[in-house]
Amino acid sequence: MTARIDRPLxxxxxxxxxxxxxxxxxxxxxxxxxxxxxxxxxxxxxxxxASGPAAYGHVQAFTGSIIGRLIVFGYTWALMHxxxxxxxxxxxxxxxxFKANEREALTWGALIGGIVLTILVWIIAYAIGGGx
Amino acid sequence: MSFDExxxxxxxxxxxxxxxxxxxxxxAHSGTSDFWRQRITGVAMTLLMIPVIxxxxxxxxxxxxxxxxxxGSLPIAVILLLFIFASAWHMKIGMQVVIEDYIxxxxxxxxxxxxxxxxxxxxxxxxxxxILKLSSGV
Numbered sequence: 001m002t003a004r005i006d007r008p009l010x011x012x013x014x015x016x017x018x019x020x021x022x023x024x025x026x027x028x029x030x031x032x033x034x035x036x037x038x039x040x041x042x043x044x045x046x047x048x049x050a051s052g053p054a055a056y057g058h059v060q061a062f063t064g065s066i067i068g069r070l071i072v073f074g075y076t077w078a079l080m081h082x083x084x085x086x087x088x089x090x091x092x093x094x095x096x097x098f099k100a101n102e103r104e105a106l107t108w109g110a111l112i113g114g115i116v117l118t119i120l121v122w123i124i125a126y127a128i129g130g131g132x
Numbered sequence: 133m134s135f136d137e138x139x140x141x142x143x144x145x146x147x148x149x150x151x152x153x154x155x156x157x158x159x160a161h162s163g164t165s166d167f168w169r170q171r172i173t174g175v176a177m178t179l180l181m182i183p184v185i186x187x188x189x190x191x192x193x194x195x196x197x198x199x200x201x202x203x204g205s206l207p208i209a210v211i212l213l214l215f216i217f218a219s220a221w222h223m224k225i226g227m228q229v230v231i232e233d234y235i236x237x238x239x240x241x242x243x244x245x246x247x248x249x250x251x252x253x254x255x256x257x258x259x260x261x262x263i264l265k266l267s268s269g270v
Contacts, residue, residue: 043255046262049196049203049266050203050266053195056195083177083178090171093171128189128192129193
């Protein structure tokens with residue numbers, strides 16, 4: 001191995017004052033992990049549709065239940081939030097939005113936008129018959 | 133993270149060791165290719181998001197026969213296949229970053245990365261198979 005050099009260590013995150021961008025960075029990762037697990041639900045749904053009425057009935061029974069709806073609602077929010085939060089990262093990747101007020105605005109936008117889009121999607125879903 | 137780690141002469145004294153500079157490519161041993169693919173798949177899914185939501189809305193409240201008919205149509209199958217491909221790749225890279233950040237035991241890390249690949253490929257392939265089956269009407 002290389003000789004030991006005293007390199008500067010970055011302080012552990014708990015010494016920092018909590019900021020919105022920090023919290024949302026963790027939320028981005030957490031929603032990503034949730035979406036990762038949620039693909040199982042998506043795969044189950046597609047396989048059931050390809051398998052037949054009985055298998056599809058099980059999926060519909062699950063997504064129609066209270067717990068199923070909560071999970072799908074949570075999945076919708078995770079997806080909308082992760083997407084908007086990701087768009088925020090694209091803006092930063094392109095070199096824009098690094099001023100304090102800009103990054104705060106982008107982060108608030110992702111947070112509020114994610115909630116608004118989720119509610120909007122569910123209102124439309126219920127309006128066109130998802131409540132059946 | 134900085135691009136000038138691998139390109140051009142460093143400005144000022146560098147913290148990189150000669151060995152690190154020779155090995156190049158960083159901890160994942162694959163340079164910035166995953167970083168770039170993460171962006172490509174992210175942009176792809178963002179563009180596909182509205183069509184995918186519309187497709188899911190079309191399926192709400194329908195029974196299996198109705199759902200199978202919609203999912204088997206060509207444009208819808210293609211949109212979903214693109215979305216599945218992009219999301220499987222995106223989530224595979226994303227989870228690998230999480231694993232590399234938090235799992236420091238080398239063997240456990242390698243096993244986790246392997247399982248991550250298995251999971252992502254299995255989900256993608258199972259979903260793809262289902263859509264192809266619906267499209268062929270078997």
